[in-house]
Amino acid sequence: MFDIADELTRWVEEGREFAVATVVAVGGSAPRGPGAALAVDSGGTVIGSVSGGCVEGAVYDLCVQALQDGESVLERFGYSDEDAFAVGLTCGGVLDIMITPVAAQAPVREVFRSALSAVTSGEPRALARVVRGPAELLGKALLVHPDGSYEGSYGSYGNGSAELDRTAAAEARAMLDGGRTGTLDLSEDGSNCPGGLTLLVESNVPPPRMIVFGAIDFAAALVRAGKFLGYHVTVCDARPVFATRARFPEADDLVVDWPHRYLRGTATDGRTVLCVLTHDAKFDIPLLEQALRMPVAFVGAMGSRRTHADRDRRLREVGLTEEELARLRSPIGLDLGARTPEETALSIAAEIVAARRGGTGVPLTGSGTPIHRDGVRRDATEAAEAA
Structure with missing residues (x-):
């Protein structure tokens, strides 16, 4: 639902009644993931999308019906081999969609x-809605804050308990901490054991960071690609003559500092992407020595294969282990035959997406690999916790 927050905020302020259809779970080659939403107001105006067009008409009708009935419903859509024109996903996937009237x-x-x-103000929050359970709880919601406090109550709707509220808030807070959107199962009595309830938790967190080290022409193109992918992009270089707003008008932040010193003092997390474009040992080695020991999502470095071999030798000399070195993506980017800064930025962005989503980087034509993944690859924080 957070993907259409701006428009929904306006509807709420105008006093409109509406119904929201939200993707709860996906299977196979479904085009959009959990949290994607479509909304219809009482006048028939529609915003958003849940499937890129496959089932929008049927979902629209369900929203209109929900506004009339005042009841939340959970509907499953899938491909029908018997009737290719039936309501369903012709791409072969399955979507579970919750429709909630908001009178x-x-x-x-x-x-x-x-x-x-909170979403329109950029404040982190998690919205936890019941998507499977007793009819009187279906669609009901808690809004969870980063400190674990929450607004709303499942119990206030005639079922559930204070313990259920507390357990749901604690689980949603954990998902908010990791910036994750997805489902979790609880018992109706509030225990953590999977039982009669499924919650969809939508997390709103600040955008992930991309830090580009090296204020070169290739960096300017990568900044644009990073912004397009939704990152908060910082450019860092120790040379003030290069790290200027005139050269990087689209960067969110410009920092003049030694890269390793800046990295040591700035905030990073398991979604952070680090792109080292300086290919200069005096900058690269102290920076990568630190970066490869941090729980970030991606560390890549630009340079020729000869530069990479020299860099690898120097990093071994300063004590990095084989496991730490294996995290380095160098030369950075997928093999697209890129030449220009824009093509190179596309190559780097493609590798970042593949690393984030668990993609192979090979052409889809003839590969037989899934077009859409059922889930994303765990970020570095989750992997560290699992270890």
């Missing part, structure tokens, strides 16, 4: 109002 006096409306306000 003017509905208790869930205030929770939605707070959630949408």
Whole structure:
């Protein structure tokens, strides 16, 4: 739902009644992931998308019906071999979609109002909605804050308990901490054992960071690619003559500092992407020595294969282990035959996406690999916790 927060906020402020259809779970080659949403107001206006067109018409009708009935419903859509023109996903996937009416006096409306306000203000929040369970709980929501406090109550709707609220808030907070959106199963009594309830937790967190080290022409193109992918992009270089706003107008932050010193003092997490474009040993080695020991999502470095071999030797000399060195993607980027800065930025961006989503990087034509993954690759924080 957070992907259409700006428009929904306007609808709430205008007092409109509407129904929201949200992707709860996907299977196979479904085009959009959990959290994708479509909304229809009482006048028939529609915003958003849940499938890129495959089932939009049927979902629209369900939203209109939900506004009339005042009841939340969970619907499954899938491909029908018997009737290719039946409502379904012709790409072969499966979508579970929750439709929730948001009437003017509905208790869930205030929770939605707070959630949408937080999203549009850039404040981290997790919205935890019941998507499987007793009919009287279906579609009900808690809004969870980073400190674990929450707004709303499942129990206030005539079922559930304070323990269920507390357990759901604790689990949603953990997902918020990791910036994750997905489902979790709980028992109706609030225990963590999978039972009669499934919650969809949508996390709103600040965009992930991309830090580009080296204020060169290739960096300017990579900044644009990073912004297109939704990253908060920082450019860092120790040379003030190169790290200028005139050269990098689209960067969110410009930093003049030694790269390793800046990295040591700035905030990173398991979603952070580090791109080292300086290919100068005096910058690269102290920076990579530190970066490869941090729980970030991606560390890549530009340079020829000869530069990489020299870099690898120097990093071994300063004590990096085989496991740490294996995290380095160098030369950075996928083999696209790139020449220009823009083509090179595309190559780097493609490798970042492949690393994030678990892609192979090979052409889809003739490969037999899945077009859409059922899930994303765990980020570095999750992997460290699992270890």
